[in-house]
Structure formats: structure tokens, C-alpha cells
Amino acid sequence: MAESLETDLKHPEKPPTARPSFWSQPSARASGSGRVLAVVNPSAGELVASESFDVPLLKPLQAQLSSYGVKLEQLVLKPQGFGPALRARLGDDLLAIYVFGGDGTVLAVVEALGEDRVPIAILPQGTMNWMARDLGIPAESEQAMRVLLDPEVRLIDLGQVNGHPFLCACMLGIAALLARYRERDRHRSRWWRWPVLFFAALRLWGRYPYLRMTLVGDGERQRLRSRTLVVVNNRLERALRRLPFRDRLDGGVLELYAMRRASVQRLRALLGRLMAGSWGMDDVLLTQTSAAVRIEVAGLNHLPVLVDGEIRRLQTPLSFSLQPRTLPMLVPREDS
Structure with a gap:
């Protein structure tokens, strides 16, 4: 080829x-x-x-x-x-x-x-x-x-967590643990790897401890108890897709997602809908900030965080922010 x-x-x-x-x-x-x-x-x-x-x-x-x-x-x-x-x-x-x-x-x-x-x-x-x-x-x-x-330049937002950059998303809790399974089996066939991750998530969900968090942003404090939390650089598209998609990368906003009802049955149903491309926003708790949020985690001084697919061990509290339209990326020309 x-x-x-x-x-x-x-x-x-x-x-x-x-x-x-x-x-x-x-x-x-x-x-x-x-x-x-x-x-x-x-x-x-x-x-x-x-x-x-x-x-x-x-x-x-x-x-x-x-x-x-x-x-x-x-x-x-x-x-x-x-x-x-x-x-x-x-x-x-x-x-x-x-x-x-x-x-x-x-x-x-x-x-x-x-x-x-x-x-x-x-x-x-x-x-x-x-x-x-x-x-x-x-x-x-x-x-x-x-x-x-024959590209053109597009300026996108750059996320920061405790001074470390991220482009897509940061994941706390069970998501970071599952990433270790993924890395261990990354050289196996995807048809073997993804079912293993699916059942690992079901097995771990009932045993993984809840994170007791306080979200501080826009002058408000909100308490959250969940086994996982995802902070996304810009908004996820609301249309149903098998994989997450952001139609804008320069919107200057962070979005936070966490499981609302976290039983094993609930997770099994959600994972099934994710694989079928039919999940909805009622499956998650959505919290939106303008450009920054601080996450306090009770009882933990450090926490493994999955940053764009890479594990980082970061000190709490976790401070998230955006640098708007600061990173130049080469993209296909609109007329190509």
C-alpha cells in the first residue's frame, strides 16, 4: 500500500x-x-x-x-x-x-x-x-x-490538571485501574482484549471503593460519591455514537461525567448500550463549568489519574483548567 x-x-x-x-x-x-x-x-x-x-x-x-x-x-x-x-x-x-x-x-x-x-x-x-x-x-x-x-492550522484548547497538559480527557477511579489491564494486554487481539475489559469492569465495579469528592467551580461546591469520574476537554456531542466525539475543541469549557446510579446491573446495562451506540445522558451525572474546576478527594493525598490514556499519579486536590485556543494542530483543509 x-x-x-x-x-x-x-x-x-x-x-x-x-x-x-x-x-x-x-x-x-x-x-x-x-x-x-x-x-x-x-x-x-x-x-x-x-x-x-x-x-x-x-x-x-x-x-x-x-x-x-x-x-x-x-x-x-x-x-x-x-x-x-x-x-x-x-x-x-x-x-x-x-x-x-x-x-x-x-x-x-x-x-x-x-x-x-x-x-x-x-x-x-x-x-x-x-x-x-x-x-x-x-x-x-x-x-x-x-x-x-495540504493542511490548515486550527487552534484548540489545551487542558491542564495540576499543571500537566491533556488534550482529551482525564479519568479517576476505576477507569484508571482498567487502563492497567488494557496496557497489560495491549499486544493481544482487540477481539480478545475488549471482552476481557468488559468483564473486568463488571467484576471490579462491586469491589472498587467509592471516591468521596467535592467539586469546586463557578463559586459553588458540590459533593459527589462515585467510583469513577471523567473530566473532558470540551463538550461531548449529544448524538448517539459508539465512541465519544467532540464537535468543538475550542469551546473553552470542561465537562464532568460520573455514574449516577452505580449498581452492577446498572453498569451492565450501560456497557451494553455503549457497545450498541444507544447510550443517553440520563445514564450519567453531568456537571459543567466555564473553564476551571477543583476536585477535592477525601482521605487521599495522591490519586492515579488516566491522562489521555497514560497513567499519572497526582497530588490532591486536582485543579483542572483550560488554556483557550492555544495549541496549533494541522487538520485537513475544508475544501480537500
Whole structure:
């Protein structure tokens, strides 16, 4: 498949006579030259990490970018030293970062960038690929690369929890525990993995302790007793879908979701409706804030939090906020 794409890109029907709009924008900060950094996560999604691996799309991507006078560099995401390695590649001639990975890989890039802002493109290779899906990027990496060769920049909100960034959602309670099961079995077939997670959730729900929380936001305090809580960066669409979807990523609002009635029977019914794509908002307790919320948790000084699919152990209380329209992302052009 990549060979076919490479042939198409090397021999287009009409060779480009001008750069796509993104490459000619003043924000590119370069005239006639520039760099794109490809960040590759060899263990993203269901891939198996190894010292030697190949990303077939890198070669045709390099060929196409070179036709615009843009050089492609590669950086492998490794557990140790990734932040300094990425920051060493920054410079005025760095036009964009293309991320080959999932939500956790994108988050690692954002964390490494800190206050620096470089447009980020996502070539989905993760488990959920929530961020790419909400940006309108095709799930198949080859199709995603085609539309992201002529992208446009969209500024989105950046979430913060205790100073740590997040793009999609943070999960407390049983959701963080289930993520450990997911990581343990990530290299197994999804047809084996998801049923195991389903029954693990049912088994753990009756035994997992309730979190006694106080939600502080918009000048109000609200007590909540639940086994799990999800804080989402911007609103979830109310239309029924099998997977969560946000139609806006710059709305400047956080939404909180928790189970309203948390019996095992209730959970079994909800999980069944989630799989069938027929769940409704009456299944959850919804609390909305304008831009910030603090979550106090009784009896716990630290708490494991699932941040965009990655486990973080954070100190309580948890302080959530949004930086509105601050993160530049590369998305398909509306006329593409």
C-alpha cells in the first residue's frame, strides 16, 4: 500500500506549481526551506516495541515534502530522554511535527514542547486515536497523510490538571485501574482484549471503593460519591455514537461525567448500550463549568489519574483548567 502511495506522490498527474497554503504562510517562518520533524512511537497502539522497526509512510512523506523544499527528520519516542531530545530539534526553521502514534504519543510531544508552539499533525497509529478523530483526520494512516500534506492550522484548547497538559480527557477511579489491564494486554487481539475489559469492569465495579469528592467551580461546591469520574476537554456531542466525539475543541469549557446510579446491573446495562451506540445522558451525572474546576478527594493525598490514556499519579486536590485556543494542530483543509 505504501509503495502505491509512493508511486502516486512521485508521479502526480499534475506536478505542483505552488506550495500548499500551509507551507506558504508567514507563520512558517522560512523562505524556500524548512524542516518537518516526524515523531515515531514504535510501541503505539497494538505495535510491538523493538530496536529496529520500519515506518513505510516515512519515505513517500519525505519525497513529497522535498518537492516543497522541506526536509524531513525523524525522532523515535523513547521512555527516557525524549523531552530534551525533542527540544534539541526546535528552531525557527521547524515548520511542523508529524506524530506517528496515538493520543499518548501526541500528549508526550505536547509535554515535551512546554510553552513552545509548533503545529502538530497526527498520523493515527494508537488504540483510540480520539484526538485525531475529533480533528477530522482519517483513521487510516495513509489517508491521513494524503490530507495532511495540504493542511490548515486550527487552534484548540489545551487542558491542564495540576499543571500537566491533556488534550482529551482525564479519568479517576476505576477507569484508571482498567487502563492497567488494557496496557497489560495491549499486544493481544482487540477481539480478545475488549471482552476481557468488559468483564473486568463488571467484576471490579462491586469491589472498587467509592471516591468521596467535592467539586469546586463557578463559586459553588458540590459533593459527589462515585467510583469513577471523567473530566473532558470540551463538550461531548449529544448524538448517539459508539465512541465519544467532540464537535468543538475550542469551546473553552470542561465537562464532568460520573455514574449516577452505580449498581452492577446498572453498569451492565450501560456497557451494553455503549457497545450498541444507544447510550443517553440520563445514564450519567453531568456537571459543567466555564473553564476551571477543583476536585477535592477525601482521605487521599495522591490519586492515579488516566491522562489521555497514560497513567499519572497526582497530588490532591486536582485543579483542572483550560488554556483557550492555544495549541496549533494541522487538520485537513475544508475544501480537500
